[in-house]
Amino acid sequence: MTTDITPGGPAPLAGIKVVDLSKILAGPYATMSFADLGAEVIKVEHPEGGDPTRGWGPPFVGEDATYYLAINRGKKSVTIDLKSEEGQRLIDRMLEDADVVVENFRPGSSLQKIFDYRELSARHPQLVVLHISAFGEEGPLRDEPGYDMVAQAAGGLMSLTGEPGGPPMKAGYAMGDLGAGLFGVIGVLSALVERARTGRGQYVTTSLFECQLAMHVNWATNYFADGKRPHGLGSAHPNLAPYQAFPATDGYFVIAVGNDGLFESLCVAIGRPDLAVADAFRRNRDRVENRERLAEILSEAFATDTVEHWVTLLKQHQVPVSAIKHLDEIYDDPHTEAIGMIGTVEHHTGDLRQIGFPVSYSGVRPPLRTAPPRHGEHTREVLAEFTPTLTS
Incomplete structure (x- = not known):
């Protein structure tokens, strides 16, 4: 498959179909990355309200919060009640030609039982399923819910952030969610490479907690070597000075x-x-x-x-x-403009500025293809294949 990325042209993940059953940040960030790389991503939302981040504002652009708009471009939105028999039938039909499913169902929840990987793989052996949880598949915390700040606290990041002797601080970015999303992308892509050899998909799992530990790197080896409890150093580095x-x-x-x-x-x-x-x-x-x-x-x-x-x-x-630059200064910086990290998509409210994908292929950055979808915008288009009456 070519790695050319030109507007309207082929892309690394062209031909890959992703069904996104996730919500909030970690899963949607992963699936937006797949969309940026050319995959077809169908975002499945509940008919009543959809992804909760649509309401995580202000600010809002149109009816949706900018938080939602930041992590859902390039997708198609379909409204389906996953707990209904009809909804499950539609999803099963949709998975017949899908390559990837991304979900963040809480362990032990009814939805995780409904979409059990063993049953899915028996019917759709080609599927690569990515499950993102708060704390992982095993252990005493496996059934606990979790948001980014919980992961930053439980995973140690807050204990390492802030001035010595000061109160704990969270990172300015959502490093718990974003870290899990990025490691999830790595897991799915490597599983697709293996599927090309074996013909079978697999169950890929990661969690906010695991990914926090993975990013300890030198902090962990410092502790393993000397046994001293690490603490926040403000902006300083534990192994370098100044x-x-x-x-x-x-x-x-x-x-x-x-x-x-x-x-x-x-x-x-x-x-x-x-x-x-x-x-x-x-x-x-x-x-x-x-x-x-x-x-x-x-x-x-x-x-x-x-x-x-x-x-x-x-x-x-x-x-x-x-x-130390503020975001407005960065977005107006000539270097930011030169590397092409900010683009626009045509939103129903007008041009919508977005941060682009941070990897280039042969010097070409993936284009921003389509705006984040309105709630249920593509339901009729996508489901017409399975329910012909929708077209009438």
């Missing part, structure tokens, strides 16, 4: 010193070459052990001028540095 935010006269900026050579360049830039040869700071391990003292020295130096001054100067010395 690697954090510093205050200037008019705001904050960050520096990321990842090796001793960069530290030497930083010291030369601020007129303190002596720091680079001092025993307390010469090597990264020394700087990490003496991070508080080093931060005090650097903070005193940076407090003498503006963010723009320091960013300009440190860039001249090849020190990784950035002002």
Whole structure:
């Protein structure tokens, strides 16, 4: 299959049909990714209200909250009551030529029992089913419900976020849900590759909790090595220094010193070459052990001028540095425009700006194909194949 991605042309997942039975964020983010890559995605919603995120506002654009609009482009919306016999019959017909099903039914719920994978695979052996839960398939928490903040708390992220001694903080992004969505995408794509060899689909599972643990990476190995309970370091890094935010006269900026050579360049830039040869700071391990003292020295130096001054100067010395930007500044930045990460889709209210897919293929980014669908917008179109009376 070609990997050309041109408007109206073939795409990596062209020909793949996804039935999206999920709601909220993790599942819909995964299925939007499939849609961006060219799959046909049918979003199945309850006839009364649909995906709850349609009401997660303000702000709203038309009748839908922007939260919903952010994660559902490229899909077709079909309204079906999954608990009704007719609804189950329609879904079963729909799965006859489907490749992927994504669902986040609560473990032990009636819907999970209705759409049991063993029964689905017996009738539709080609199906790859992705199940996203809060805490996974086993263990004492398996039946617990969960939202992103619960995952951030239970999975450790909140204990590592915030200033030392301060209150716990959640990440600004929904890292619990988004992490599970992204790992779910990886799971489905690898299962499709295996299906190409074996001809059979499989049951792919992930959870918000598991994905939080997967993203501990260096925090986990630090703890396994020394047994010390990790805690929040503000903007600082547990294994590098200086690697954090510093205050200037008019705001904050960050520096990321990842090796001793960069530290030497930083010291030369601020007129303190002596720091680079001092025993307390010469090597990264020394700087990490003496991070508080080093931060005090650097903070005193940076407090003498503006963010723009320091960013300009440190860039001249090849020190990784950035002002801390707000979203409006990022969206208006020439670099954001140059890489084409923001596009528009034709929504019934007018042009709708969207953040694009963050991967390019041979230099081409997947196009934004269609707007997030209105509730039940494609019910008649999609179900006409199975219920001809809908066309009359």
